[in-house]
Amino acid sequence: MDLAFLGSLAQPGARKIVLCSLDGLGGAPHPATGKSELETARIPNLHALATRSACGLLRHVGPGITPGSGPGHLGLFGYDPLRYPVGRGVLEALGIDFELRPGDLAARGNFCTVDAEGRITDRRAGRLATEVSVRLVERLRGIHVDGAQLLVEPVKEHRFVLVLRGAGLQGPLSETDPQQLGVPPLAARALEPAAERAASVVNRFVEGARSVLAGSAPANMVLLRGFDQKPDLPLFPETFKLRAAAIAAYPMYRGLARLVGMEVLKTGTTFLDEVATLKEHWEHYDFFFLHYKDTDKAGEDGDFRAKVEALERFDALVPDLLACRPDVLVVSGDHATPAVLGAHGWQPVPVLVASPYCGADLVSRFTERDCASGALGLLPAHDLMAVAMANALRLAKYGA
Amino acid sequence: MDLAFLGSLAQPGARKIVLCSLDGLGGAPHPATGKSELETARIPNLHALATRSACGLLRHVGPGITPGSGPGHLGLFGYDPLRYPVGRGVLEALGIDFELRPGDLAARGNFCTVDAEGRITDRRAGRLATEVSVRLVERLRGIHVDGAQLLVEPVKEHRFVLVLRGAGLQGPLSETDPQQLGVPPLAARALEPAAERAASVVNRFVEGARSVLAGSAPANMVLLRGFDQKPDLPLFPETFKLRAAAIAAYPMYRGLARLVGMEVLKTGTTFLDEVATLKEHWEHYDFFFLHYKDTDKAGEDGDFRAKVEALERFDALVPDLLACRPDVLVVSGDHATPAVLGAHGWQPVPVLVASPYCGADLVSRFTERDCASGALGLLPAHDLMAVAMANALRLAKYGA
Numbered sequence: 024m025d026l027a028f029l030g031s032l033a034q035p036g037a038r039k040i041v042l043c044s045l046d047g048l049g050g051a052p053h054p055a056t057g058k059s060e061l062e063t064a065r066i067p068n069l070h071a072l073a074t075r076s077a078c079g080l081l082r083h084v085g086p087g088i089t090p091g092s093g094p095g096h097l098g099l100f101g102y103d104p105l106r107y108p109v110g111r112g113v114l115e116a117l118g119i120d121f122e123l124r125p126g127d128l129a130a131r132g133n134f135c136t137v138d139a140e141g142r143i144t145d146r147r148a149g150r151l152a153t154e155v156s157v158r159l160v161e162r163l164r165g166i167h168v169d170g171a172q173l174l175v176e177p178v179k180e181h182r183f184v185l186v187l188r189g190a191g192l193q194g195p196l197s198e199t200d201p202q203q204l205g206v207p208p209l210a211a212r213a214l215e216p217a218a219e220r221a222a223s224v225v226n227r228f229v230e231g232a233r234s235v236l237a238g239s240a241p242a243n244m245v246l247l248r249g250f251d252q253k254p255d256l257p258l259f260p261e262t263f264k265l266r267a268a269a270i271a272a273y274p275m276y277r278g279l280a281r282l283v284g285m286e287v288l289k290t291g292t293t294f295l296d297e298v299a300t301l302k303e304h305w306e307h308y309d310f311f312f313l314h315y316k317d318t319d320k321a322g323e324d325g326d327f328r329a330k331v332e333a334l335e336r337f338d339a340l341v342p343d344l345l346a347c348r349p350d351v352l353v354v355s356g357d358h359a360t361p362a363v364l365g366a367h368g369w370q371p372v373p374v375l376v377a378s379p380y381c382g383a384d385l386v387s388r389f390t391e392r393d394c395a396s397g398a399l400g401l402l403p404a405h406d407l408m409a410v411a412m413a414n415a416l417r418l419a420k421y422g423a
Numbered sequence: 424m425d426l427a428f429l430g431s432l433a434q435p436g437a438r439k440i441v442l443c444s445l446d447g448l449g450g451a452p453h454p455a456t457g458k459s460e461l462e463t464a465r466i467p468n469l470h471a472l473a474t475r476s477a478c479g480l481l482r483h484v485g486p487g488i489t490p491g492s493g494p495g496h497l498g499l500f501g502y503d504p505l506r507y508p509v510g511r512g513v514l515e516a517l518g519i520d521f522e523l524r525p526g527d528l529a530a531r532g533n534f535c536t537v538d539a540e541g542r543i544t545d546r547r548a549g550r551l552a553t554e555v556s557v558r559l560v561e562r563l564r565g566i567h568v569d570g571a572q573l574l575v576e577p578v579k580e581h582r583f584v585l586v587l588r589g590a591g592l593q594g595p596l597s598e599t600d601p602q603q604l605g606v607p608p609l610a611a612r613a614l615e616p617a618a619e620r621a622a623s624v625v626n627r628f629v630e631g632a633r634s635v636l637a638g639s640a641p642a643n644m645v646l647l648r649g650f651d652q653k654p655d656l657p658l659f660p661e662t663f664k665l666r667a668a669a670i671a672a673y674p675m676y677r678g679l680a681r682l683v684g685m686e687v688l689k690t691g692t693t694f695l696d697e698v699a700t701l702k703e704h705w706e707h708y709d710f711f712f713l714h715y716k717d718t719d720k721a722g723e724d725g726d727f728r729a730k731v732e733a734l735e736r737f738d739a740l741v742p743d744l745l746a747c748r749p750d751v752l753v754v755s756g757d758h759a760t761p762a763v764l765g766a767h768g769w770q771p772v773p774v775l776v777a778s779p780y781c782g783a784d785l786v787s788r789f790t791e792r793d794c795a796s797g798a799l800g801l802l803p804a805h806d807l808m809a810v811a812m813a814n815a816l817r818l819a820k821y822g823a
Contacts, residue, residue: 051782059782084821085424086802087809088432091822104822105428111823131823249823363780367820369813370477370782371798391798395784401800 026101029409029418030262038350038415039309040265041301044099044276045337046092047319047360049372049391053327060318060327060362061373061390064334068341069354069389073375078386079399080371081355081407089369092319095357096279098404100259100312109282110194110251116184117278121176123253128192128221131249132175132183133200134159134242141207141244146200148242151181159242166231171224178274185228185247192221193252199229200246208246221250258284263412268304270297271314280312294336298343305347309415313344322360323367330362351378351414353407354389371401378414426501429809429818430662438750438815439709440665441701444499444676445737446492447719447760449772449791453727460718460727460762461773461790464734468741469754469789473775478786479799480771481755481807489769492719495757496679498804500659500712509682510594510651516584517678521576523653528592528621531649532575532583533600534559534642541607541644546600548642551581559642566631571624578674585628585647592621593652599629600646608646621650658684663812668704670697671714680712694736698743705747709815713744722760723767730762751778751814753807754789771801778814 050060083090083098084105093114094104112129123129134156136145151159156177163175163183174186195214201207208229213222225247232245260267261284269280269287272294277287286308290300294315301311315337321329344352355374358367373394384398395401399410412418450460483490483498484505493514494504512529523529534556536545551559560577563585567573574586595614601607608629613622625647632645660667661684669680669687672694677687686708690700694715701711715737721729744752755774758767773794775786784798795801799810812818 049782051780054779057783080798080800085809086799086806087811087813087818088424089813089818089820091820094822108822114823359782361780361782364816368780368782369810369818370780371800391782392785395798395800396796401798 032419033264034417035264036417040351041311041349042353043313045315045318045356047322048356049359049370051361060330064331066338068338073389074387076375076377077381078375078394078397080401081374081404082371083404087369089367090358101408103405111249113251118274128187130185130247133246134181135246136241137244147181162235168227194250196250198248200248265310266308267310268308269312270300276314319360325365327362432819433664434817435664436817440751441711441749442753443713445715445718445756447722448756449759449770451761460730464731466738468738473789474787476775476777477781478775478794478797481774481804482771483804487769489767490758501808503805511649513651518674528587530585530647533646534581536641537644547581562635568627594650596650598648600648665710666708667710668708669712670700676714719760725765727762
């Protein structure tokens with residue numbers, strides 16, 4: 024559904040919604056047992072919650088489409104990810120609390136390793152230590168290109184953000200990362216005539232980087248991708264008439280929440296910290312987005328057992344979430360990360376919506392298989408907010 | 424989803440997809456037993472496959488809409504049939520390996536029987552023997568109309584193809600087949616001013632046919648329908664980056680596959696031949712479309728028992744398909760042909776997608792009722808290719 028339509032029905036109110044995103048929640052059966060991570064884990068609290076919830080499966084982009092974290096979360100927030108694309112550079116910049124100004128062109132940077140012929144041998148420079156990266160970013164800051172302000176910020180390990188600031192610097196630009204080894208980095212190309220100036224600035228920056236990094240192997244070159252400007256999104260708090268707060272230990276997810284206008288609350292580095300932050304701020308907001316990273320991390324590592332344990336750790340904290348007595352508790356994720364894939368997947372993601380009015384179904388276990396026959400059906404992720412708002416009795420009737 | 428969008432995510436790869444279309448697969452309960460053809464048939468191999476697959480129901484055009492074979496298969500190939508309409512004449516021409524040129528206007532022809540007053544008494548002239556039809560086509564070739572080249576080709580039994588070639592011959596035209604008995608054939612009408620010339624040529628051809636066929640009862644007249652020009656479709660192999668082959672014993676389905684750019688492999692007249700062809704060419708392609716006709720034939724005849732047996736015959740060959748070890752096996756159909764209807768139906772069609780990453784659901788029987796609660800949900804047919812591609816790990820992630 025259209026955000027403007029939902030906004031036209033949204034009502035102020037006192038009921039509170041908690042949306043928990045278990046990153047990479049969805050899984051797939053382990054070949055040895057035929058059971059998915061959720062089916063293997065001991066998660067009594069989630070099963071109990073599913074029993075009294077309306078359950079279903081979320082699809083974030085479309086059937087068969089594997090969402091990145093950006094599209095996955097925008098979907099959870101109510102934004103159709105195909106209608107509101109956001110570049111990687113923008114997400115990366117927002118994730119380090121970099122205040123992007125209108126017109127800034129941001130890119131995600133990687134330090135990488137090239138051989139004597141300039142061919143890439145490691146796209147991540149051996150996942151460089153963050154402290155080394157911070158020093159190398161200092162060198163990149165010494166690069167000057169006429170007609171543009173170049174802002175470089177370290178992120179984590181081999182990653183950094185490059186922001187081009189100045190009049191007439193705009194995309195779309197092609198990426199310099201060829202996403203393969205044994206070939207040199209690509210030149211950035213203007214994908215429209217208006218992007219010529221930005222392409223030239225980027226390429227001069229890259230040549231500068233090649234000089235200042237010469238001899239600093241393994242990090243002797245850079246790759247840039249996801250050039251984009253901050254999109255002009257409808258704001259989440261205004262649209263849904265919610266005082267909305269985001270609690271996320273990882274920068275990318277804070278950045279996403281900030282992008283749609285949520286307030287980002289200071290928290291610690293663990294989900295336990297996030298729950299403490301939730302309790303602390305409970306009175307001051309009526310929508311909380313909580314992000315749980317461990318499930319995705321284990322899935323990306325292809326570590327089935329670790330993903331099971333991450334689910335069990337989350338489950339153990341469910342009573343703490345319930346202790347806040349949210350009027351509506353939503354548990355789902357931004358995409359699947361099945362351990363058998365070791366990567367994001369296209370598989371639909373279990374979702375539960377618990378409220379006194381949710382209209383529970385026959386589902387009594389929070390698993391992919393069980394949720395497939397839930398009352399929410401197979402739901403586009405960007406329609407989930409409507410269901411959450413309805414359960415908070417914060418959506419007016421449509422028509423008389 | 425949009426084909427161009429899918430194409431932008433498609434990746435080359437080594438994993439192979441087999442798509443089996445059981446023509447008219449979907450059925451409906453027999454009034455005496457309350458069980459559909461799939462529920463009645465002994466199909467242990469399909470049930471076993473469903474158990475380890477993601478299952479669902481396909482909808483080819485829209486709720487309540489009965490697809491023809493053209494839209495039904497275009498949907499399976501990833502083309503929204505409402506966006507890419509294809510006329511019957513075009514399909515018929517492609518199905519006999521007739522090389523349609525851009526601008527050619529093709530129609531499907533039937534020999535029919537008319538009485539002394541010119542009223543239709545049999546729309547198929549008693550399903551005329553093909554050899555008789557071939558001789559009568561020779562007579563039709565003797566008809567000449569100024570300003571147009573008329574090409575007539577026999578198909579099978581009472582069917583033939585008429586192609587109008589020449590400048591300014593275009594549709595849309597109304598059909599001359601009234602699809603009922605007791606009335607005379609209709610004149611072709613131009614449905615837009617630009618089609619006037621074509622309408623006039625068609626009507627003069629039909630009058631010529633009436634003359635040259637006089638006295639050759641039961642085939643003493645012709646009916647024409649499905650006037651259309653070859654559509655300009657995005658090509659399947661390019662879009663999905665697949666070396667794609669079609670194996671179909673029946674011409675129409677070969678024609679459909681050729682229309683989207685698949686390579687059509689020479690095969691025999693039975694599905695057993697098709698499976699042999701699959702094995703023979705296994706190494707040279709990474710997508711195979713196999714067409715199984717018997718289910719539709721039995722359904723069209725209103726023969727419930729025959730359709731059950733057709734399903735059982737297919738089931739017996741499933742192990743041969745699996746012996747090729749496809750990375751992704753998809754089984755579905757182009758539309759329902761419930762024997763109780765004796766015709767194509769609008770009912771959604773069971774689908775299963777088997778792969779190591781499919782994310783199986785609770786469905787353990789390949790039936791209409793069971794698949795309704797599968798993980799794929801109720802899926803537009805033209806989104807099926809995205810799911811198949813994803814399971815072959817040949818679709819890139821959308822967004823970062």
